[in-house]
Structure formats: structure tokens, C-alpha cells
Amino acid sequence: xxxxxxVNQYSLYLNGLWTxxxxxxxxxxxxxxxxxxxxxLRGSGNWFAKGPVWFYMYFFRGTPLxxxxxxxxxxxAQFDSLRESWLWDYFQEAxxxxxxxxxxxxxxxxxxxVRGVIGTMDKGxxxxxxxxxxxxxxxxxxxxxxxxxxxxxxxYSNEIIFMIHGSAIAGVxxxxxxTGAARVVNARYYAPFEAYFAAGLLYxxxxxxxxxxxxxLEASYSQQ
Amino acid sequence: xxELQNYQGILLEGAWLTLQVALLSLILAVFLxxxxxxxxxxxxxxxxGIATLYTTVIRGIPDLxxxxxxxxGGQMLxxxxxxxxxxxxxxxxxxxxxxxxWYSFLPDYIDISPYFAGIITIGFIFGAYMAETFRxxxxxxxxxxxxxxxAYGMSKLKIFTRVMFxxxxxxxxxxxxxxxxxxxxxxALVSIIGLQDMVKIAGDxxxxxxxxxxxxxxxxxxxxxxxxxxxxxxxxxxQKYTIKTR
Numbered sequence: 001x002x003x004x005x006x007v008n009q010y011s012l013y014l015n016g017l018w019t020x021x022x023x024x025x026x027x028x029x030x031x032x033x034x035x036x037x038x039x040x041l042r043g044s045g046n047w048f049a050k051g052p053v054w055f056y057m058y059f060f061r062g063t064p065l066x067x068x069x070x071x072x073x074x075x076x077a078q079f080d081s082l083r084e085s086w087l088w089d090y091f092q093e094a095x096x097x098x099x100x101x102x103x104x105x106x107x108x109x110x111x112x113x114v115r116g117v118i119g120t121m122d123k124g125x126x127x128x129x130x131x132x133x134x135x136x137x138x139x140x141x142x143x144x145x146x147x148x149x150x151x152x153x154x155x156y157s158n159e160i161i162f163m164i165h166g167s168a169i170a171g172v173x174x175x176x177x178x179t180g181a182a183r184v185v186n187a188r189y190y191a192p193f194e195a196y197f198a199a200g201l202l203y204x205x206x207x208x209x210x211x212x213x214x215x216x217l218e219a220s221y222s223q224q
Numbered sequence: 225x226x227e228l229q230n231y232q233g234i235l236l237e238g239a240w241l242t243l244q245v246a247l248l249s250l251i252l253a254v255f256l257x258x259x260x261x262x263x264x265x266x267x268x269x270x271x272x273g274i275a276t277l278y279t280t281v282i283r284g285i286p287d288l289x290x291x292x293x294x295x296x297g298g299q300m301l302x303x304x305x306x307x308x309x310x311x312x313x314x315x316x317x318x319x320x321x322x323x324x325x326w327y328s329f330l331p332d333y334i335d336i337s338p339y340f341a342g343i344i345t346i347g348f349i350f351g352a353y354m355a356e357t358f359r360x361x362x363x364x365x366x367x368x369x370x371x372x373x374x375a376y377g378m379s380k381l382k383i384f385t386r387v388m389f390x391x392x393x394x395x396x397x398x399x400x401x402x403x404x405x406x407x408x409x410x411x412a413l414v415s416i417i418g419l420q421d422m423v424k425i426a427g428d429x430x431x432x433x434x435x436x437x438x439x440x441x442x443x444x445x446x447x448x449x450x451x452x453x454x455x456x457x458x459x460x461x462x463q464k465y466t467i468k469t470r
Binding site: 166 | 284285289292293296297301409410411412415416430434437438441443447448451452
């Protein structure tokens with residue numbers, strides 16, 4: 001094993017690490033904006049709101065992320081009306097397509113987590129809120145969401161790790177994230193073992209940092 | 225849509241290949257998962273250590289990286305190994321017989337097929353997740369049951385096959401189901417290492433027909449069909465094997 005290759009190319013890997021971090025972080029953040037309303041609507045009794053949300057979650061949780069990315073990145077070129085509009089400036093960029101695919105994907109999975117924790121909310125707390133004369137909106141904001149957030153934390157940390165791992169496919173559509181960097185290094189030196197080994201180490205560091213952070217977060221939450 | 229019909233046969237073949245890869249990796253994963261869980265629950269520190277290392281490393285690295293590492297890196301490793309073994313054997317012969325001519329005892333180039341690389345990698349990855357599932361399931365089997373089996377004079381093997389295993393499976397079923405659903409979607413990645421599965425075929429077809437959306441969407445629908453079918457079967461199985469209590 002020739003470690004000098006990894007050492008020589010460390011700046012490429014670090015840039016890749018940064019790309020992976022912002023791509024995943026931004027998708028998770030944007031995904032949360034989809035997931036919370038989607039999860040609440042999914043648990044509601046109104047079929048008019050429930051139907052589309054059900055379909056969205058069913059599609060994005062039932063198909064591979066790779067296919068979702070390919071549909072957005074390659075598939076968008078099939079529509080002439082899209083190619084002629086201003087949207088094409090974005091859709092021809094690999095980073096935008098990856099961001100969109102990751103956001104929609106994590107939004108669907110997180111919505112399922114949101115639905116789960118809201119559905120298993122302690123009834124007594126909701127009744128107490130009602131007895132205090134809180135409106136539906138107040139109950140949601142003051143009781144349901146903070147309480148659910150705490151219970152959603154373990155499942156959500158798993159989702160973050162799935163997203164970090166899933167984001168590796170960004171390297172397939174020309175983005176130089178950690179995987180992309182490894183592909184470039186492999187193409188330059190024909191040293192697949194060293195190239196992907198370094199990428200694996202970086203992903204492992206990232207994963208275990210997240211696990212560590214969430215363990216701390218969970219511990220501080222449960223103390224309160 | 226007409227284009228899709230032209231590729232219908234070859235796409236279905238690709239779908240069958242995807243399903244094969246998924247099922248064979250599942251078998252490997254269950255096997256490795258059982259071994260991993262038993263190692264984790266054993267009293268040997270070495271076995272525990274190996275199993276913990278296995279599950280920790282796998283859960284830290286993305287499946288795509290592992291696949292590329294095993295397919296490309298493994299290929300090089302196997303060939304280097306085979307070459308150095310050849311060299312060593314030839315040198316050994318030359319020391320005893322100076323007129324010995326170079327001979328390839330092992331093939332100079334071993335080609336790992338993407339089919340097997342895919343199955344081995346996916347099986348290896350999900351073995352780690354299965355190990356966690358099985359470990360939890362083994363631990364949730366009631367101790368009294370095992371004590372009763374011992375009291376009946378059953379041998380260790382009998383206890384495992386008659387009491388431990390059947391009850392463990394009941395607890396493990398939901399976890400196995402979840403792992404299977406993730407595994408199924410992971411098989412889409414084998415197209416990246418060059419296997420002619422339906423994702424690769426859809427890619428080739430969209431190149432020649434200029435209809436990438438149609439083809440990738442069709443592939444998405446096939447995956448959706450597989451996952452829906454699996455979910456339904458799993459629900460049925462869970463209901464069938466659940467402990468009926470009132």
C-alpha cells in the first residue's frame with residue numbers, strides 16, 4: 001500500500017470532505033422544512049391533505065436514492081419546456097440535482113419519523129394542554145413539537161448517518177465530494193485500494209463524529 | 225412510451241438480475257449476521273472483538289465505497305497475491321532445479337465478476353446490520369425457556385435448533401424485513417461497477433433513445449413494485465408468526 005498517494009492528494013480529499021459536509025447539511029436542513037409539515041399532515045384525518053403526502057413518502061421511500069438522482073439529473077433533459085426555461089440554469093448543474101434529490105429523499109424519511117413520534121404522543125399531555133385552554137396551534141408549538149423532537153432524536157441521528165452514506169453517490173454524477181475525490185485519485189494513479197481506503201476513513205470519521213455528537217445531545221436532553 | 229416497449233424484454237431481464245443479486249446477498253447477509261451475533265454473544269474476547277470491529281467498520285463506511293473498494297481494490301489484491309505466489313513457487317523450484325522454467329501455477333489475471341463482487345459486498349455489508357438485529361433477537365428470548373430446555377435434558381445443539389432459533393426468528397423478523405428493504409434499494413449500486421442490471425440497461429437505453437426520464441422512471445416503478453410486494457409479504461409473515469395472546 002502506497003500511502004504517499006493519499007498524503008500528496010490530501011487537499012483534494014479535504015475539499016471533497018467539505019463538499020460532502022455542506023451537501024448533506026443543507027439537504028438535511030431543507031429536508032426538515034418538508035418533513036415537519038408532511039409528517040403532521042400525514043397523521044391528520046383529512047384525506048385531501050393526506051393523499052399527496054402519502055404518495056410523496058411512498059415514492060421516495062420505496063425507490064433507491066440513486067434512481068431519484070438519475071431521474072432528476074439525467075431525466076430533466078428530456079423535457080424541452082424545462083430546457084428552455086430559466087430553471088435549466090439549475091437543472092444542468094450536478095450539485096443542484098444532487099441537493100434536490102437528497103432533500104426530497106431525506107424529507108420523506110424524516111416525515112415518517114415525525115409522523116411516528118407525533119402519533120405516539122402522550123395523550124395526557126395533550127389533554128392537559130386542552131384543559132389549559134391552548135389552541136390547536138399553541139398545543140402543536142408548545143407541547144407536541146418540543147416533546148416529539150426529544151423522542152425523535154435517536155431515529156433522526158440514524159437518518160443523518162444514512163444521508164452521509166447515501167451522499168456517496170454524488171461522486172457518480174461528476175461532483176467532487178469524498179467519493180468523487182477518490183475517483184479522481186484512482187484515475188490519476190490507478191491505485192483503487194489506496195484511493196477508496198482514504199475515502200472510507202474520511203466517511204468513518206464523519207459518521208462517528210455525528211454519532212458522538214448525538215450521544216452528547218441525547219444525554220443533555222434526558223437530564224432535563 | 226413506444227421506446228419503452230422495445231426495451232421491455234431486456235429491462236425485465238435486468239429486473240430479474242437485480243432480484244437475483246438482492247436475494248443471494250440476503251442469504252449471505254443472514255448467514256454472516258447469525259455468525260456475527262453468535263460471536264458477539266460468545267464468551268471469547270477474540271470473537272467478540274472481531275465481530276465488533278466488523279459491525280463498527282461496516283456501519284461507518286458508505287456501501288458504495290465498500291463496493292468500489294472490494295471490486296477494484298480486491299481485484300488488485302487478488303492479482304498481486306496470485307502473482308507473488310507464482311513468483312515464490314517458481315523461485316522455490318529454481319533453487320532445487322536450476323533449469324526450471326517460469327510457469328504460472330495460478331492464473332496471472334483473475335477477473336472478479338461484478339455479479340459476485342456485488343453479491344459479496346452487499347451480503348458483507350448487510351451481514352453487519354443483520355448481526356445487530358439477531359443479537360437483539362437472541363437476547364430477547366426468555367431465559368426461563370432455555371432453563372426449561374436444559375431441565376428437559378436437551379443437548380446444546382437441540383436447545384439452539386428447537387428453542388433458541390425458532391423464538392429468536394420471531395423477534396428478528398421485523399428487523400430482517402427492514403434490512404431487506406434497505407438491501408433491495410442498495411442493489412441499484414451494482415450498476416456502478418458495471419453489472420448489466422436494470423439501472424445500467426436503463427442508462428444505455430436512455431442514451432440511445434434520448435429519453436432518460438422515461439427509462440429511469442420505469443426502473444423506479446419496478447423498484448416500487450418490489451418494495452411494495454416485500455412490505456405486504458412481511459406484514460403477512462409477521463401476523464402469521466406473531467405470538468397469539470389475548
